[in-house]
Amino acid sequence: MDFQGSLFAAPEPEVRDLADLSGLERRPLTRGAWVDVHRAWVPEADEVFAALVAHVPWRAERRQMYDRVVDVPRLVHTYAVGEALPHPVLASARDALSAHYLPELGEPFVTAGCCYYRDGRDSVAWHGDTIGRGRTQDTMVAIVSFGDPRRLTLRPRGGGGDSIAIQLAHGDLVVMGGSCQRTWEHAVPKVAGAGPRISVQFRPLNVF
Template identity: 30%
Template sequence: MLETLLDDPPLWLAPALLSADEADRLLHHLDRVLAWERPTLRLYGREHPIPRRQLWMGDPEARYRYSGRVFAPSPWEPAISALRRRLEARLADAGIATGFNSVLLNRYADGEERMGWHSDDELELGPDPVIAAVSLGAERPLRFRWRHREGPAFNVWLPHGSLLVMGPGVQARLQHALLPRRLPGLRISLTFRRVLAERSPDR
C-alpha cells in the first residue's frame, strides 16, 4: 500500500516494499557484486569527486549528459532487473505508469557521505518524470524543500526496504537532498527512471 505524503505534487511512500530478509539479501548482494565508482563532477572549472559511490545501469540507449559528461549505463544486473519488474507491477496496480529503462544506484558508506540539493530535472527525463527510489540499509531522511517557498522544508525517513515515489511535478516544484548526519551504517539507494530517446545538448 502506498501512503500519500503529498497530493500536489504527488509524493508516495511504501515503508516495506521488501521484507527485512529480502532487503538484507539485496543490500549485501549489491554491495559485494557491483563495480562501484566514484566519478568526478566539474564545478567552477575544477573536478571534484562526489561524496559517495554510484553506478548508472540500464538499457543501452539510456544515456544522459550532466556536468559536461556523458553517462553510459552498465548492463542490468539480474537482481536489479527482477526488482524493476516487481516495482513496475506494484506501481501499475496503483495506477502509476512507469516504463523504467534505467536506475541510478548510490552507495553511502556512512552518514557522512551525502547528496546535495538538486532536482532530477535533466532534459532527458522529460518535463514531468516519475522517479521511484528503493532504499536499503541504514535509515536516513531525505530532506525536501520548495523551490518557490510554497511551504516549509520537510523530511521523509526512508526505512530499509522502503519505496518512495516522486510523481509528476515533484522535480519541477521541489528539491531534495540527503544531508550528512552522525548515523552509522551502509545505505544503498536505487532510483529508477525513464530516459527519453531524444538526445539533448549539455546544460
Template identity: 30%
Template structure:
C-alpha cells in the same frame, strides 16, 4: 498494501516504509553491495570538478545514456538481482523503467546535495522510484521559491519513495550529511530515460 500519499503542496509523493520485506532487503543489500561495479562519479560545481561524496553506478538498457553535471554516463548492464525489482515496480506503478542509478553511502559523511531530477531525458513529469536498503537516512525536500514548503522523511531499510507529477519542477531534494554514526545505505532510483529526446539533445541526476 498500496503506497501512502504524502501531503506536500505541488508535489506527487507516495511512500511505503516496508515495501520490501526485511529478509528480502537483507539479501538484496548483501548481493548488490558486492556485485555492482561501484565508482566515484565526478560532479561539476562552480566550474570545477569534484569527486562525489558517495559511490555510484549508472545501470540500464543499452540506449539509456545519461548526462548530468557535465558528464555523460553509458549504462552498465542490469544485474540479474535487479530484474525482479524492475518488473515488480513496473507492474505496481504502471511505468516502464529502463534505468536505475545506484548510490552507496558508506557512512554519515557521504551525502547528496540539493538538486532536482529534471534533466530533459527524463521528460516533463518524471516518475522516480527510490528504494532504500541499509541504514536509515534523512531525506528532505524544499520548494524552489516557498521556504515554508518543506518535508523531512526518514527512509528505512526496504522502504520505497515514489516522486511523480510536478515534484521535480517545484522541489529540490537532498540526503544531508549527519554527525551520527550510521552504517552503509544503498539507494536505487529507478527511472525512464527518453531515448528520442536523448538523440535530439544529447543531454540527466
C-alpha cells in the same frame, strides 16, 4: 565491508509478493507534486544489500565546483536499459513498480541508478531530476533504500513553502511523482554516525 544484517534497526520483513503495493501511502505536496511511501516493501533486503555492495561496479566521480574539482561524496553506478541488475529481487521490484504505476506514468521504469553512501559523511545536495524529459514533463522516480536509515528531505523549488523529511529504512520504497522533479528539490544530508546505505533509483527512459 563485512555485511551484517544486525547493523540495521528494522527486522527483515516477511517474504511476500512485491506486486502487492497495497501498503503505499500517498502524501500530496504543492504545485501538483506528490510522494508515495511503502515501509519494508522489499523482502530479502539483507541479501540484496550484500549483493549490491559486492557486485555493483562502483565508481567515484569528481565534479567542478566554482574554481576547483572536488570528489562527489558517494559512489555511483547506473544500469542502462536492458542491462542485468545485480539481484533478481531488483528486477522483480522494477517490474512490479512498472505495472502498478503504468496507469499514471504511461510507461515502464527502465533504468536503475545506484548510490552508495558509505557513512554519514556521504550525501547528495539539493537537486531535481531535470535532465532530459523531467525538465518539462511530469514523471516519476522510484527509490528503494537498503542499509542504515537516512533522511530524504524535500523542499519547494525556489522557496515559498515548508520542507519535509522522510526517514527511509532498510527495504523502504519512496516514489516521487507528478511535478515533483520540476517543482520540488530533494537531498540526502550528511549525518553524524550513520552506517552504509545504498539507494536504487528506478526511472523511465530519458529521465536523469
